[in-house]
Amino acid sequence: MAERICRALRDGALEGEHAPALTIKDSIQSPFGSLVFNHVLSQLSSFIVAQKSQSQGIVLVAFSRGPLYYEELFKSKGNDVASSNKWIRVLDCCTDPLGWRSKLMESGRIANLTLGTSTTASLYKNVKDLDKLLLAITELGKELVGDGKGRFVVAIDSVSEMLRHTSISSVAGLLSNLRSHDQVSCLFWLLHSDIHETKAIAALEYLSSMQVSAEPITRPVNGQRGNSVKLPFLEQNLRGGKIHVRFKRRNGRVRLMSEEFCIEQSGIKFTPISSEAEMIAQSLVPKVQFNLQLSEKERNDRAKVVLPFEHQGNGKTIQIYDGRKSLNEDKPEMQYTSAEKVQTVKDSGRGEIIYFRDSDDEMPDSDEDPDDDLDI
Amino acid sequence: MAGNKPRGSSFSRNFSATSNTISQIPGLKHGPNGTMFLSSGIPDLDKILGGGFTLGSLVMVMEDPEAPHHMLLIRNFMSQGLVHKQPLLYASPAKDPRGFLGTLPSPMFSKDEKSRDRDAEQEKGLRIAWQYKKYFGEQNSELLRDGKSEYCNDFDLRKPLERHFYSGQQTDCISLQDSADLTTFHDRCSSFLSQTPRNDRNITCAGRIAIQSLSAPQCDFSDKECDMLSFIRSLKSTIRSSNAVAVITFPPSLVSPAFSKRLQHLADTLVSVKAIPDEDKELAKLLTGYQDMVGLLSVHKVARINTQVPTILEATTFSMKLRKRRSLILECLNQAPVDGSTGSSYASSSSCSGSSKTGAIDF
Secondary structure, eight states: OHHHHHHHHHHOOOTTSOOOEEEEEEBTTBOOHHHHHHHHHHHHHHHHHTTOSSOSEEEEEESSSOHHHHHHHHHHTTOOSGGGGGTEEEEEOSSOTTSHHHHHHHTTSSOOOOOOOOTTEEEOOOTTOHHHHHHHHHHHHHHHHOSSSOOEEEEESOHHHHHHHSOHHHHHHHHHHHHTOTTEEEEEEEEEGGGSOHHHHHHHHHHOSEEEEEEOSSOOOTTOOSHHHHHHHHHHHHHEEEEEEEEEOTTSEEEEEEEEEEEETTEEEEEEOOSOOOOOOOOOSOOOOOOOOOOHHHHHHHHHOOOGGGSTTSSSOOOOOOSOSOTTTTHHHHHHTTHHHHHHHHHHOSSOOOOOOSOSSSOTTSSOOGGGGOOO | OOTTSOOOOSOOOOOOTHHHHHHHSTTEEEOGGGOEEEOOSOHHHHHHHTSSEETTOEEEEEOBTTBOHHHHHHHHHHHHHHHTTOOEEEEESSSOGGGGGGGOEEEEOTTTOOHHHHHHHHHHTOOOOGGGHHHHHHHHHHHSOOSTTOSSOEEEEEEEOOHHHHSSTTEEEEETTTOSSSHHHHHHHHHHHTTSBOOSSOOOOOEEEEEOOTTOTTSGGGGOHHHHHHHHHHHHHHHHTBTEEEEEEEOGGGSOHHHHHHHHHHOSEEEEEEEEETTOHHHHHHBTTGGGEEEEEEEEEOOOOSOOOOOOOSOOEEEEEEETTTEEEEEEOOBOOOOOSSOOOSSSOOOOSSSOOSOSOOO
């Protein structure tokens, strides 16, 4: 599924559409975002070298790690460094982001620094001005792929570093302008989510079409404190973790996927999730209060219910309420005192109702409660 | 209950000579309480709202950051205005908003759709009780229409709108990224609205304003919430005194909850869209027709101008589907009965009847 993301980036943007944008998030509990970034970068570079992708080059905006690091990275992955200036340009915002070094060198304070020069890297000294940065990126891209129909990938090493220098709205402006640029095929960036405000993170998620967040495999339970409990978790989390992917599809649906990863000598390795998938049932739709199925217990209980009209006839005489409210209390008395009335009832046995109204002024049926027939 | 038709009162407006001119203007129709409607571009949404968007009202759409469904609403709204030759002002945070006009859908003409014919045929088999025949008659007159003078067109999302619709002077596009604050934009809106003032004389045409993603992060003013609020407040008051409708979309997840609540209260008609997860087995069991759905639309508030009586809808959540991948339809949610022991309800009610578009006759 990490492969799926790389393929989506490789396929790039359709005509007239914004370029797909990937946010790679991590946090202190699972600080492997940069490894995921390297993985995506090397995958894309191999696609580009093999000419299987929409884009023909990568412009890497390096804020947190210098161009030499990336040279080493590409060498270790087996990419030919010599020919790398055909498909990659590095905009070096790491060595001298605010131009202080060059100012100091001009004034003679420090000795002239000879950086390991590489043909692919160009120094950028003004990270506070994002308009110029946009211009620099697009110029580098045009250098790589020419002015016509060629497209290039933009990789930003760490948007967190950018946010140190400028506001979220200018960063968001830069990213959205890159997305809508005709020659950008896709872009991806790294973000450390726990050092920014939620508003900034929400804004970056708004701008991206795919999000990968690296999370630890197990989170320590809140109630437990003390190092003795945390150490096993830490160890486990340092060796691997999970990535959760949110994929915004073109038809407007969101696909959620997860995978596990582990850190090895050669880098990062992804495996499909082994443990039980935790499905979080989101209630988007109203819950309806119908339940048409009966559980076993409910079925038994239903069989046990005796219906109201079934009560009578268990040996007792069937008594039909005849409008006199004091039935139960006067029961012993009835047998002695109102013998005549009872006799008439008894004589007829069943089916005769003699009803004595309290008064003739009352509306008919006002003192009758049909529910009194029920023997519940 | 007469479904989504406006509830008639004992008094009815006496439409005299002026009424002829109104019915001749395409795209406008009379509503209850002396208001007038213009179409949203989506026939189902017009039915749900009781006729369309009220002239002089502010419509707000709450976006979902994970899905572009608000674009469907804006596109249909703008296309409808262009087809009816109504002046249009469009603002978005993109650097080149004119490019968006090329993605607007084109209207489908009646020979393409069979559904309306089907409805008419079904009704022939019904025997209507005499006292309800008067409602039936009104419905019929809405159905019989030609392509050009239809109040609400069905739009084909796959076919782009022809250039001649939007290349005129009446269409204006503004980029929200350019201005550091909202004053210039506000001035542009005011001058646009002065083209369609409301006065006692007959109205000639209605205007439309579409603002997409007002508080998008790339705009410089997106953290100046007071400025945005005062802009919207003054826009609302200007709109009230003009014959126009403004549709504004904003992402509530990117602004503070207090600001989002204030915007929701400022709106006359409030609608929100929501994304649905893909290949979710739980939802597939819960909802019939899940495969075709692209999202959910909820109507929270319906504009009631000149009246104190609120509109209470039968259902507030609808599923958005693309019929033949071309036109947007809204359907009531059809749910399988489930154990409802947990969970708060998202909407007040949902229809349990079989698949239904809001039917032609609702009693």
